[in-house]
Amino acid sequence: MSRFWSKTVKELTPYVPGEQPKLSQLIKLNTNESPYAPSPQALAAITQANNEQLRLYPDPNSDSLKQAIAKVHGLEARQVFVGNGSDEVLAHAFLGLLKHEAPVLFPDITYSFYPVYCNLYDIAFETIPLRDDFSINVQDYGRKNGGVIFPNPNAPTGRALDLTEIKKLLDSNTESVVVIDEAYVDFGTESAVSLVNQYPNLLVTHTLSKSYALAGLRVGYAVGHPDLIEALERVKNSFNSYPIDKLALAGAVAAIEDQDYLHNISQKVITTRSQLVKDLEQLGFLTIESKANFVFTKHPKKDAAAIAAALREKHIIVRHFKLPRIDQHLRITIGTDEQCAALIKELKAIV
């Protein structure tokens, strides 16, 4: 603490991301990265862009990327906003679209960055408890609010809502923005992007960090009504004119244009997930039905923190949250078949 800090800084409780250990030879199943390489076309596009033109600023509007995203989703470029990872996109959405007198609503168990944004921007919020089975009850979001946000599938549970439920929410909540954070949508959830032309208050966010295997590139985006996109652009242009560098821009465009590759590696993760869930069940683990590239699981007889610590000794890192209701669960990223087999082998020894 310092007398030079603003009141805002003094009151912050920053987000703590999953560890990025600098050791090699780890099986790293703690931050939901893809176990597969990015599209070769993305790497080739970056090679192309890595030249003396880096002396020039990138396109501040990232038009080529907006067009690629719009095309994939059958939208117009003015329905697309891009940012330096979906975390930046979400930050701008909180300040630009979710900051009102009434509180923002989100689940009690969800992406733990949401309350951090609220503290940063002095936004009122209320958390809504998930049901006992960790599902979202959309009827709980009927109360007066300044906005609603949740991931679908939810994190860290992996549980998804279907579009019928999302529509129910949107039909009953027309006076504030609903943000559906679809970071994990490509692993088996129906996307709400198909609804943005119907609902002017729906914003859907995506990231290239998970299914596209480009966490290292920092690109995320939002789609929605042009009025919502304009709000994000206004915040962005009051914060940083050029958030996407030339290399990230080139790589992201190529990755998005390579939808076959995306579907291929996403399907591999889904297949591995099925096997992992079965194997965990055999060891007595109880796993929530996951539509994400991770599973949320617990063992009825063995403390979750103890399991995580024992795995770490074997150089396998999974994520444990010391939080109410979920401190007996582990969030385990879906690795390759080999990594998951190694995990199961160690778990067998532990439990």
Added chain:
Amino acid sequence: MSRFWSKTVKELTPYVPGEQPKLSQLIKLNTNESPYAPSPQALAAITQANNEQLRLYPDPNSDSLKQAIAKVHGLEARQVFVGNGSDEVLAHAFLGLLKHEAPVLFPDITYSFYPVYCNLYDIAFETIPLRDDFSINVQDYGRKNGGVIFPNPNAPTGRALDLTEIKKLLDSNTESVVVIDEAYVDFGTESAVSLVNQYPNLLVTHTLSKSYALAGLRVGYAVGHPDLIEALERVKNSFNSYPIDKLALAGAVAAIEDQDYLHNISQKVITTRSQLVKDLEQLGFLTIESKANFVFTKHPKKDAAAIAAALREKHIIVRHFKLPRIDQHLRITIGTDEQCAALIKELKAIV
């Protein structure tokens, strides 16, 4: 305007960056980019980093970059903060260090992003008129304030303060943070980085977009007392855990380690600047003494906007600000010798 916008968004007046035209065959002297390629070592490091490891998140703390920066300046890594361009660094500094009850002070003619940040974060500010010769009078900054910020050399004037003046300011202003934005320092100004160990309220920001010829990579940094750096880290970790992607990280480290190259291309710009100032003088232009990679110049008989428009017809783009006190000036980036010769040739025809 939309009913879904927050009050913050409704009241914003976003920054307008210099144009990034998509035409080729332009002589682009409007956004102070380097006319030279980045260090070959930076491009080589990016090539190295462009591999399947892009599937993983970057180091959220960018430790390797902080260490490289600290080494160059003879500081410790905990005295360094890095961001997605110095614009992001400045944004965090406004929210974290300059938002207090008393107004932030900055010159009336300066980087036009400063008031934009103030609007974004609801920060009170007062502008202090430059002297008639566009110099900063540090004694004007003695009044009660929540912080002081200006570029040195100043933009868009190019005029620099020497360290004696900066020290005078710091000795008289010990109760709030002083941010010296040294985006253009490498073109002939003595850096205030040498003062950060003496003044716990001094923050100095740098960018790789100008002298390092890496505008396309989006990397900037701040150095100062660890308490000031911690404030920036707290804001950053409440906004976006991973602002620097893996490619930018690799490129920036290599560029910073290649100080010989930096000095070489900076010296070339300085040499070209001397010649350009002389050539402009011969055409009757009055140019402010510049310590930056641009000159700020006016012609006593020819309207600045008209000159800019005439140059544009010849595919030469310079920057004109329609702002009080400076609407008869042009800001012209120092290009290569050939580009400056082409500029002078066209100006001769115009004036």
